[in-house]
Amino acid sequence: MMTKPTESELEILSILWEMKEASVRQVHEKLALSKETGYTTTLKIMQIMHAKGLVSRDESSRSHIYSPATNKKETQSSLLKNLMNTAFGGSAQHLVMQALGQEKPSKEELDEIRAFLDQLEEKKS
Structure with missing residues (x-):
């Protein structure tokens, strides 16, 4: 850790x-x-x-x-996991909904999020 x-x-x-x-x-x-x-x-x-x-x-x-001495991606992942577990009861859904509700995402950001969700869906099927 x-x-x-x-x-x-x-x-x-x-x-x-x-x-x-x-x-x-x-x-x-x-x-x-x-x-x-x-x-x-x-x-x-x-x-x-x-x-x-x-x-x-x-x-x-x-x-x-x-x-x-620490990788940016590993650090972000560790901090995010910690935040999700402590502040959002381990729920990625609650974390994402809260993050998206804080600021109004641009159309480009929403398009990127949709594309990412599509990628996740494809991996599951």
């Missing part, structure tokens, strides 16, 4: 998944575009993430380079 990242750790993981690898400064600069946070806070969170095994750290250069 993977360690469940906190909201702040997930923000950092998202940046690392996008960048593949980055220094604390690079991650902090990206974070600072969307939220107010101090460099030392970013550094501390990334050190904790390294201790938890969420990121790996290359210490061969002066500024340490971090990369995600």
